[in-house]
Amino acid sequence: MSNPLLDPIHGVSLYDYATISAKMASGISQEDLLKALGIENAVYEEAAALWVTRMQEDQTFEVITVFGQYFGEADNHPKLSGLKPQTSAEGSQNLEKLKTDRHFYEELSGARIAAYEYGYDGAQWILDNYGITLGDFQAVAVHWSNVNQAEMGADNYEKVQYWVNYQQQKQAEYAQKFAAEQGGNIGDDVEF
Amino acid sequence: MNYNPAAMRSEMQDTQQRFVTFVDKLEIKLKEFAEASLPELTEMNDNDEDAYKQTYHRMKSAVLGQVDSIRKKAYDVLEEKVMLYQVPWEDAALRQQFMDMRNTCQERYTQLEDLIQYYREKIEETFSEDLEAKYQYILDEYERIKDKFLCTQCGGGLTIDKIYFTTTYIACPFCQTQNTFEPSSQAKSLEHLGRSLAEKRTAHLLKASHHNGQLEEDAFRKKHRLEMDMAFEQNSREKTRLAAELANAVQHWENTRNETIRLYKNYLRAMFDEWNNINPGLTAEHERFHERMLQDYLDSKKNN
Amino acid sequence: MEENKKPLSLLEKMKQKAREQKMYGGEQEDKSAGMKARDCPNCGAGRMQQDGLTHCAYCGFEFLSVTLTDGINIKKEDNSPQH
Numbered sequence: 353m354s355n356p357l358l359d360p361i362h363g364v365s366l367y368d369y370a371t372i373s374a375k376m377a378s379g380i381s382q383e384d385l386l387k388a389l390g391i392e393n394a395v396y397e398e399a400a401a402l403w404v405t406r407m408q409e410d411q412t413f414e415v416i417t418v419f420g421q422y423f424g425e426a427d428n429h430p431k432l433s434g435l436k437p438q439t440s441a442e443g444s445q446n447l448e449k450l451k452t453d454r455h456f457y458e459e460l461s462g463a464r465i466a467a468y469e470y471g472y473d474g475a476q477w478i479l480d481n482y483g484i485t486l487g488d489f490q491a492v493a494v495h496w497s498n499v500n501q502a503e504m505g506a507d508n509y510e511k512v513q514y515w516v517n518y519q520q521q522k523q524a525e526y527a528q529k530f531a532a533e534q535g536g537n538i539g540d541d542v543e544f
Numbered sequence: 545m546n547y548n549p550a551a552m553r554s555e556m557q558d559t560q561q562r563f564v565t566f567v568d569k570l571e572i573k574l575k576e577f578a579e580a581s582l583p584e585l586t587e588m589n590d591n592d593e594d595a596y597k598q599t600y601h602r603m604k605s606a607v608l609g610q611v612d613s614i615r616k617k618a619y620d621v622l623e624e625k626v627m628l629y630q631v632p633w634e635d636a637a638l639r640q641q642f643m644d645m646r647n648t649c650q651e652r653y654t655q656l657e658d659l660i661q662y663y664r665e666k667i668e669e670t671f672s673e674d675l676e677a678k679y680q681y682i683l684d685e686y687e688r689i690k691d692k693f694l695c696t697q698c699g700g701g702l703t704i705d706k707i708y709f710t711t712t713y714i715a716c717p718f719c720q721t722q723n724t725f726e727p728s729s730q731a732k733s734l735e736h737l738g739r740s741l742a743e744k745r746t747a748h749l750l751k752a753s754h755h756n757g758q759l760e761e762d763a764f765r766k767k768h769r770l771e772m773d774m775a776f777e778q779n780s781r782e783k784t785r786l787a788a789e790l791a792n793a794v795q796h797w798e799n800t801r802n803e804t805i806r807l808y809k810n811y812l813r814a815m816f817d818e819w820n821n822i823n824p825g826l827t828a829e830h831e832r833f834h835e836r837m838l839q840d841y842l843d844s845k846k847n848n
Numbered sequence: 849m850e851e852n853k854k855p856l857s858l859l860e861k862m863k864q865k866a867r868e869q870k871m872y873g874g875e876q877e878d879k880s881a882g883m884k885a886r887d888c889p890n891c892g893a894g895r896m897q898q899d900g901l902t903h904c905a906y907c908g909f910e911f912l913s914v915t916l917t918d919g920i921n922i923k924k925e926d927n928s929p930q931h
């Protein structure tokens with residue numbers, strides 16, 4: 353039983369659309385992506401607008417769920433995998449680590465939240481400090497979210513809780529660092 | 545367990561006192577900071593040149609972060625000094641005092657949270673954008689450009705026959721060459737802007753439905769209370785009287801509920817009409833979204 | 849007085865930081881509307897409405913590597929006839 357809401361639009365599949373979204377979030381130009389796919393702006397813009405409406409009308413959330421999965425597999429796309437953002441050697445290393453080392457992933461997730469709380473653009477902060485683009489970060493997030501889902505499905509709540517705590521702890525550490533940089537928090541003078 | 549009841553009593557008293565004073569002081573800091581930041585944020589919202597108001601949003605996020613730092617500070621102390629305080633459970637008097645301390649401090653903390661919530665809302669309210677003006681810009685731009693373009697091949701005049709929000713092909717009526725028309729960034733936002741604007745224009749209708757939802761809840765509670773009374777009533781005459789009252793209450797609840805649904809449907813229809821009016825190009829798609837939202841709403845009504 | 853200075857100076861610092869930060873992906877610039885046309889890069893022929901959008905009518909060059917479906921303004925009929 354295939355869902356007609358998943359049919360390509362102007363030949364642009366949901367995988368194409370998700371990959372383009374991921375790659376654009378990594379700083380690759382729409383022009384380069386469309387050229388590699390062999391389509392023009394007019395075709396892509398209609399397809400993109402209609403993919404959004406498909407998500408809106410889909411009561412089962414299947415379109416958006418599959419979109420998320422494809423987003424995480426952007427680097428395997430047959431026509432677009434070759435288009436990679438220019439990253440430093442350090443950035444590529446960090447990205448590999450992000451995919452394999454969950455402590456590192458949870459640490460950066462916590463840091464990103466703390467960054468926003470201290471007025472940084474969290475996505476830019478990760479790029480500046482670790483050379484990882486937003487698109488790559490989000491794609492890896494899909495992977496860890498699947499791992500998390502599997503742990504929950506297996507009733508492994510201890511593990512789930514461990515990662516929640518770990519991220520919160522890291523968030524607090526980075527918050528402290530950012531607070532020190534701006535000269536403290538507003539409640540610092542108040543003592544118990 | 546070895547313990548000194550007198551020392552513990554005074555320690556708990558002291559902790560309770562200090563926690564209340566501590567939160568008092570945090571509240572003063574919070575008010576001072578939040579009150580000072582509100583006019584700054586309003587000013588930044590009004591003067592941010594960038595269409596996405598990035599500077600304003602970063603500042604707002606940082607202000608909210610500071611507000612939350614107050615909450616975290618209070619919460620950490622509440623947990624460490626109050627919640628995790630150890631009393632010998634077998635000592636009824638100490639146990640009672642611990643529970644009193646916990647309640648008093650918890651209550652004080654909840655008051656702080658309420659104040660934080662109040663300021664959070666105030667901070668969010670500093671955001672405003674003139675959607676009508678953005679839409680008007682698109683309408684004016686269209687009038688300005690609709691007859692302005694020439695065919696890149698033969699130079700003949702091209703007419704942009706409607707507001708396009710995606711890049712499209714326009715064939716020259718003289719030489720049949722396919723020209724590619726790319727709308728402005730503003731026009732490209734029409735679909736998204738259209739929804740926000742439609743929601744804003746019909747917000748009063750949604751509010752009317754929510755308001756009726758409150759009445760529906762009251763009616764439901766009354767019905768529920770009567771059902772309880774009925775269940776425990778022994779006297780058969782009284783039971784008959786209650787049954788009649790309950791029948792009325794059920795009727796009233798059903799009427800109110802139907803009215804809430806009618807008002808919501810009314811809002812949804814008006815909202816989508818506005819959206820279709822602003823961006824007719826996706827009317828068929830909007831209609832299917834309308835169906836879905838209505839279905840979601842009716843399903844949620846079925847479950848309570 | 850000292851009490852009052854802290855939140856204000858902190859606010860000033862926060863404001864400064866918000867202004868100095870750059871946004872991820874750089875500032876988005878507003879672009880105005882434009883019109884252009886694409887000739888066949890292979891044989892130089894123009895692209896005519898009756899020949900469809902996907903292929904060059906003269907040399908068969910592929911403008912679009914997809915089969916168009918019914919979209920918003922672009923329709924199935926905009927596919928070039930099969931060779």
Ligand SMILES: [Zn+2]
Pocket residue numbers: 888889890891892893904905906907908909
């Ligand atoms: Zn050709």
